[in-house]
Amino acid sequence: MIYLNGKFMPIEDARIPVLDRGFIFGDGVYEVIPVYSRKPFRLPEHLQRLQHSLDGIRLKNPHSNSEWSAILRQLIEVNDSEDQSVYLHVTRGVARRDHAFPKGAPPTVFIMSNPLLAPPQELLATGVAAISGIDNRWLRCDIKAISLLPNVLLRQMAIDSGAMETVLFRDGFMTEGAASNIFVVKNETLLAPPKNNLMLPGITYDVVLELAEAHRIRHEVRAVSEYEVRTADEILLTSSTREIMPITLLDGKPVGKGSPGVVFEVLYSLYQEYKLTVMRGGEAKLKVES
Ligand code: PDD
Numbered sequence: 515m516i517y518l519n520g521k522f523m524p525i526e527d528a529r530i531p532v533l534d535r536g537f538i539f540g541d542g543v544y545e546v547i548p549v550y551s552r553k554p555f556r557l558p559e560h561l562q563r564l565q566h567s568l569d570g571i572r573l574k575n576p577h578s579n580s581e582w583s584a585i586l587r588q589l590i591e592v593n594d595s596e597d598q599s600v601y602l603h604v605t606r607g608v609a610r611r612d613h614a615f616p617k618g619a620p621p622t623v624f625i626m627s628n629p630l631l632a633p634p635q636e637l638l639a640t641g642v643a644a645i646s647g648i649d650n651r652w653l654r655c656d657i658k659a660i661s662l663l664p665n666v667l668l669r670q671m672a673i674d675s676g677a678m679e680t681v682l683f684r685d686g687f688m689t690e691g692a693a694s695n696i697f698v699v700k701n702e703t704l705l706a707p708p709k710n711n712l713m714l715p716g717i718t719y720d721v722v723l724e725l726a727e728a729h730r731i732r733h734e735v736r737a738v739s740e741y742e743v744r745t746a747d748e749i750l751l752t753s754s755t756r757e758i759m760p761i762t763l764l765d766g767k768p769v770g771k772g773s774p775g776v777v778f779e780v781l782y783s784l785y786q787e788y789k790l791t792v793m794r795g796g797e798a799k800l801k802v803e804s
Pocket residue numbers: 546665690691692693694695713714715716717718719752753754755
């Protein structure tokens with residue numbers, strides 16, 4: 515079942531008019547929220563990022579956070595899986611085609627849920643291949659916009675060369691992946707690029723940095739150069755649907771020893787443990803151990 519503009523229905527019955535600005539202009543924003551044991555993971559943070567994206571495109575939020583929570587609760591309930599990946603999408607509505615914002619068009623709200631499958635153990639054991647690419651996207655990558663053509667093309671480049679992800683570089687520095695955030699380990703230090711307009715502020719990225727802080731894993735948030743990525747001991751990717759994965763091959767060359775490294779192993783198990791704690795109703799935010 516999906517949710518469309520106030521109604522729950524089977525996806526086969528869902529229709530939107532062809533003049534929807536999402537279809538015509540890619541004029542909208544989205545979120546992907548992981549759900550474990552039927553509980554949305556870091557929902558307040560996802561809703562906060564949704565607000566940031568809506569503000570970024572000057573579209574009024576059609577719902578309060580409690581309304582979003584109630585809709586999501588119902589949608590999660592009517593879908594079968596315990597673990598779900600919820601895709602939530604808001605567009606500037608239906609109007610005669612004109613670039614200028616329409617007056618009085620109600621936004622379109624579409625939410626679907628798919629089973630959330632954890633990354634296969636074989637891939638976690640070997641790590642995945644990535645290629646590099648030039649980050650040719652716009653300068654507001656902090657907005658989670660549905661207009662994803664550059665990301666689609668960049669990710670397809672990886673698929674075409676048998677890899678899983680494209681690591682993006684802009685002006686000599688790493689920004690993120692085509693559909694993930696990227697971390698690097700060098701000299702036993704986890705390096706993360708600082709959040710800015712050139713990357714999506716990942717929710718999983720935040721969890722990883724909080725885990726590093728709480729468990730005293732050496733880390734630095736600073737610009738990461740292309741050279742540092744290419745000579746890294748480890749490269750990790752993070753996203754809501756793929757959690758944390760090791761990249762062990764970049765442009766056909768082994769990363770470090772060419773197998774998942776110790777920082778990945780530690781962060782992966784901390785992440786799994788943290789997920790379980792949260793799902794059992796424990797701390798939503800990590801506290802730094804004193
Ligand atoms: N994408 N950067 C980009 C460009 C992304 O598309 C994503 C996630 C991330 C990771 O953010 P988070 O940890 O909040 O999922 C970073 C989602 C999963 C998608 O488009 O399907």
